[in-house]
Amino acid sequence: xxxxxxxxxxxxxxxxxxxxxxxxxxxxxxxxxxxxxxxxxxxxxxxxxxxxxxxxxxxxxxxxxxxxxxxxxxxxxxxxxxxxxxxxxxxxxxxxxxxxxxxxxxxxxxxxxxxxxxxxxxxxxxxxxxxxxxxxxxxxxxxxxxxxxxxxxxxxxxxxxxxxxxxxxxxxxx
Amino acid sequence: xxxxxxxxxxxxxxxxxxxxxxxxxxxxxxxxxxxxxxxxxxxxxxxxxxxxxxxxxxxxxxxxxxxxxxxxxxxxxxxxxxxxxxxxxxxxxxxxxxxxxxxxxxxxxxxxxxxxxxxxxxxxxxxxxxxxxxxxxxxxxxxxxxxxxxxxxxxxxxxxxxxxxxxxxxxxxxxxxxxxxxxxxxxxxxxxxxxxxxxxxxxxxxxxxxxxxxxxxxxxxxxxxxxxxxxxxxxxxxxxxxxxxxxxxxxxxxxxxxxxxxxxxxxxxxxxxxxxxxxxxxxxxxxxxxxxxxxxxxxxxxxxxxxxxxxxxxxxxxxxxxxxxxxxxxxxxxxxxxxxxxxxxxxxxxxxxxxxxxxxxxxxxxxxxxxxxxxxxxxxxxxxxxxxxxxxxxxxxxxxxxxxxxxxxxxxxxxxxxxxxxxxxxxxxxxxxxx
Numbered sequence: 001x002x003x004x005x006x007x008x009x010x011x012x013x014x015x016x017x018x019x020x021x022x023x024x025x026x027x028x029x030x031x032x033x034x035x036x037x038x039x040x041x042x043x044x045x046x047x048x049x050x051x052x053x054x055x056x057x058x059x060x061x062x063x064x065x066x067x068x069x070x071x072x073x074x075x076x077x078x079x080x081x082x083x084x085x086x087x088x089x090x091x092x093x094x095x096x097x098x099x100x101x102x103x104x105x106x107x108x109x110x111x112x113x114x115x116x117x118x119x120x121x122x123x124x125x126x127x128x129x130x131x132x133x134x135x136x137x138x139x140x141x142x143x144x145x146x147x148x149x150x151x152x153x154x155x156x157x158x159x160x161x162x163x164x165x166x167x168x169x170x171x172x173x174x
Numbered sequence: 175x176x177x178x179x180x181x182x183x184x185x186x187x188x189x190x191x192x193x194x195x196x197x198x199x200x201x202x203x204x205x206x207x208x209x210x211x212x213x214x215x216x217x218x219x220x221x222x223x224x225x226x227x228x229x230x231x232x233x234x235x236x237x238x239x240x241x242x243x244x245x246x247x248x249x250x251x252x253x254x255x256x257x258x259x260x261x262x263x264x265x266x267x268x269x270x271x272x273x274x275x276x277x278x279x280x281x282x283x284x285x286x287x288x289x290x291x292x293x294x295x296x297x298x299x300x301x302x303x304x305x306x307x308x309x310x311x312x313x314x315x316x317x318x319x320x321x322x323x324x325x326x327x328x329x330x331x332x333x334x335x336x337x338x339x340x341x342x343x344x345x346x347x348x349x350x351x352x353x354x355x356x357x358x359x360x361x362x363x364x365x366x367x368x369x370x371x372x373x374x375x376x377x378x379x380x381x382x383x384x385x386x387x388x389x390x391x392x393x394x395x396x397x398x399x400x401x402x403x404x405x406x407x408x409x410x411x412x413x414x415x416x417x418x419x420x421x422x423x424x425x426x427x428x429x430x431x432x433x434x435x436x437x438x439x440x441x442x443x444x445x446x447x448x449x450x451x452x453x454x455x456x457x458x459x460x461x462x463x464x465x466x467x468x469x470x471x472x473x474x475x476x477x478x479x480x481x482x483x484x485x486x487x488x489x490x491x492x493x494x495x496x497x498x499x500x501x502x503x504x505x506x507x508x509x510x511x512x513x514x515x516x517x518x519x520x521x522x523x524x525x526x527x528x529x530x531x532x533x534x535x536x537x538x539x540x541x542x543x544x545x546x547x548x549x550x551x552x553x554x555x556x557x558x559x560x561x562x563x564x565x566x567x568x569x570x571x572x573x574x575x576x577x578x579x580x581x582x583x584x585x586x587x588x589x590x591x592x593x594x595x596x597x598x599x600x601x602x603x604x605x606x607x608x609x
Contacts, residue, residue: 024447027238035419038414056230059238063229063458068198072454076198077456077510080554098197101205109209112222119219124494128357136226168448 009159016072017164019065019145022098026062030055050127057125057135064138068145071102072161101152113139133150177360178212182474185210185467199513200456203463208601210470221276221466228465229458232417233337233346241421242330242450243401244286245429249446250431250438252398253295256392259395262388264365265380269372271307273365274380275300275314276321280361281395283325284402287332288453289511289549289557295566307378312575313371315565319550319557319572320579321364325512325540326546328357328404333511335416336461337538340468340519341527344534347410347550348601352535353599356543356590363582371578398436401427410604435559464516471520491530495591498522499544506548511557513546536597540590547583550576555600 037051069075086094116136123132152159185206192202204225208341211221259276275296282292283425290522326333329350338344371377383391401423408419431439435597471477486501487495502522507512518542528538549557552569602608 003561031421031424035425038418052232060230065456067459076200077198078198079193081194105204112219142202
């Protein structure tokens with residue numbers, strides 16, 4: 001049993017790290033597209049027609065990947081109105097509540113994300129002429145990541161998000 | 175037929191209950207929107223689509239760029255340079271380091287726009303330095319935390335972009351310029367009170383810098399501060415949009431950090447991207463969730479109901495504004511800035527701007543200053559927490575020492591609320607008369 005849990009955690013951590021790198025690439029991508037666009041508009045007098053649309057697409061994808069990363073790393077802030085010291089059973093219930101809500105949201109993203117992709121597959125975005133469904137495709141993908149984090153939490157699969165955190169934080173330090 | 179009152183109760187009630195139960199704000203917003211839509215028989219498709227479209231906006235792109243540029247500058251060593259620069263400018267008065275702290279925060283606000291980032295980068299250097307020179311720990315923490323509050327209204331500030339989006343079509347250039355005078359007044363008033371305290375407690379003055387050192391430090395600091403000039407200059411001249419200016423500022427910050435300052439190796443860029451990703455994960459998810467929530471607020475006509483409720487208490491403009499300020503301060507003491515801007519703007523904007531006739535620029539500055547003060551107060555003040563952790567003192571001790579500083583902030587807030595020209599003078603001067 002222990003072996004399977006460990007394996008799952010390992011695979012999920014790999015996917016997680018991959019999605020962090022994807023999000024970071026999108027972040028740099030947005031900046032580069034806009035900078036090139038500005039340069040072309042002011043120096044060469046003709047901007048990229050598709051620049052804005054691609055940058056916006058990158059940001060939509062970035063946001064939902066970041067949302068999923070945030071679930072694992074506990075980046076989504078909550079209020080601390082309840083006293084710090086709570087009985088253990090209450091803490092368990094609150095954690096479970098958080099996980100179940102996260103799971104419901106992931107399921108909604110999944111079902112309605114796929115529906116949105118289907119509905120918009122025939123329409124195209126004006127500048128790039130890509131199908132509009134690309135925009136919504138990130139919803140079911142992010143849903144998989146969010147749901148797996150919530151499930152791992154519910155089934156107490158230890159995934160040590162801190163190792164990924166410190167790996168990336170200390171990148172480039174000597 | 176679904177009852178709109180019940181739907182409103184579900185939307186707001188469920189949200190409030192989940193917040194108390196420590197469900198993250200983003201997910202509390204999302205799930206209460208989903209539940210309300212479910213009750214109203216609105217297809218949940220609309221909620222998912224709203225969330226995606228909420229971040230599919232060109233002007234919002236400025237937020238990732240601001241945060242990335244700020245992160246590069248702070249990790250690249252801008253804070254040390256700003257501190258030294260401020261030391262040259264003002265270090266030689268009584269209680270020099272306190273003055274330096276306020277001034278450096280003012281400059282840093284022009285680069286980062288986040289009070290927490292300000293406390294952690296200026297504070298980690300200034301608080302130990304001040305303690306070593308004999309300043310009381312509680313005063314050192316207090317002045318660091320309160321002066322960091324300037325960062326959120328000194329332009330450019332990504333919080334103003336969030337507000338401009340939530341309010342719908344408010345000029346970002348005017349907002350930036352509108353925050354300028356209140357930010358400076360806040361800084362100067364903190365400097366005056368620090369001077370008085372320093373004189374009473376006989377805090378030391380700082381040494382003079384040699385001419386050669388001074389010139390080098392000034393050059394370095396001015397090069398860094400030019401990031402802010404690019405953004406503000408680009409936006410108010412109308413040459414660039416806020417998004418374009420912020421993207422260029424990223425490129426500029428990249429060059430300054432890795433080719434001019436050269437304190438960190440270029441491989442550190444991954445760590446910088448990751449740090450930005452962590453901040454953005456919280457902010458961008460909130461914006462997506464708040465856009466579904468805000469859509470339902472409008473659908474259920476809750477802002478109109480809130481306006482009517484407020485006006486039924488009193489129709490006196492001064493009393494109403496005081497009440498709204500008090501409400502915002504109270505909310506600010508328990509919740510962070512970005513979620514509060516997103517949640518309170520759609521509800522309060524109609525009453526303050528629509529009914530009471532305040533300019534949307536003035537309201538934006540008032541709102542953000544209010545919530546900024548909230549970051550420095552217990553029970554939940556993220557800037558205060560970071561400051562106390564660095565200074566290794568208790569929240570109670572810091573808060574007690576901060577009482578005169580809180581008073582100053584409240585006075586500035588009242589000035590901003592009741593004297594429109596404090597906010598409006600600079601935008602009107604530079605960008606012409608307008609709302």
